[in-house]
Amino acid sequence: MESVLNWLNENSGLILHYGIQAVIALVIFLLGGRIAKFCANLTEKAFDKKKVDKAVGSFVSSIVFAIVFMATVLMALSQIGIETTSFIAILGAAGLAVGLALQGSLSNFASGVLIILLRPFKSGDYVEAGNKAGTIKKIEIFSTELRTPDNKVIIMPNSKIMSDAIVNYSRESTRRIDLVIRVDYDADLRKAKEVLKSILDSESRILKDPAYNVSVSELAESSVNFIVRPWVESADYWPTYWSLLEEIKIIFDEQGINIPAPQMDVHLRKQD
Structure with missing residues (x-):
């Protein structure tokens, strides 16, 4: 017990330093979590205001939350002295490997983002795209759901929609x-x-x-x-x-x- 007390006395400055760093890291972590939630909610409200499909708004807001939260975790780890450069490199390599394995899905994701930003159509429009025609029922981040006049449901990848001409029959009055x-x-x-x-x-x-x-x-x-x-x-x-x-x-x-x-x-x- 005496040896422990002696060690604490000898290293009190170091313990105090790391204790303060740990508290700051905890504050950054908690504050960052709140900021991430705020940014996600703000993104979802912006999509609701633009009358974008709720599923799309929810998905994009979750991506925003993940990005902000990950940045917060890295800042907190850096604050307590953990080297994050190698950690970021590992994440980058893993992201590259996943990206190569999911090229088609990433292409659909990018096309979904373009549909959200450019808005060539909206829910309820009758369009012709990707050699298919139907009424837009749901716009998701990877695919778009159309319904034909004879009540068939078509799930079309977003990359196929954006890679061809889109004819929107409902945009003009x-x-x-x-x-x-x-x-x-x-x-x-x-x-x-x-x-x-x-x-x-x-x-x-x-x-x-x-x-x-x-x-x-x-x-x-x-x-x-x-x-x-x-x-x-x-x-x-x-x-x-x-x-x-x-x-x-x-x-x-x-x-x-x-x-x-x-x-x-x-x-x-x-x-x-």
């Missing part, structure tokens, strides 16, 4: 319907054009501005082709599209305007 209507060469073109215009004028979902366009676009092999291009609200696109096709066929039949099927005339010549 209006869309143009593009129809090609064929009429017989024997038909009265002026009458056919007036009938098409009257059909468009009677459809309440078609916008007045921009004005629609009805024009002859092609003298094809077996028909004269009209382009019919009215503008509608994006939500009314498909109902109006289907309604116009049905109305054009019915009224053309009533007016005696024939819509020809593709055909070919064969001329036979008799030779002696």
Whole structure:
């Protein structure tokens, strides 16, 4: 017991020094944990404000927490005299090995971050991406969930989405319907054009501005082709599209305007 007391007396300065360092390290650790939580909560609130999917906000906030907390641990270890350079080197080597093993996942992660930052679409948008089309239901950090009109769920890697063109059909409030209507060469073109215009004028979902366009676009092999291009609200696109096709066929039949099927005339010549 006496030897212990003697050792304490002889090393009291050293014990006091390391005790103070340990207390400071503990304070750094506790304070850093609070700062990490604060930064994570702040990140999640920022994503909520931007109306980004909650799963994405939660994931990114957890990454922020891990980065800040790891920096805090390294600072605390450095404060008590532990050399952190080799520790950082080990972490770097381990991170490189994991990165090489998970190249595909990291590519999806990077693409997910780009989707969050660039926001080419949001939940509820109808898009065409990666040769697939559907309504965006969930944006996650590694993949995006789409739902097709026939209620199929598509889980698409984010890297595939960002590596190809993205067509967002919901971003703009209006869309143009593009129809090609064929009429017989024997038909009265002026009458056919007036009938098409009257059909468009009677459809309440078609916008007045921009004005629609009805024009002859092609003298094809077996028909004269009209382009019919009215503008509608994006939500009314498909109902109006289907309604116009049905109305054009019915009224053309009533007016005696024939819509020809593709055909070919064969001329036979008799030779002696």
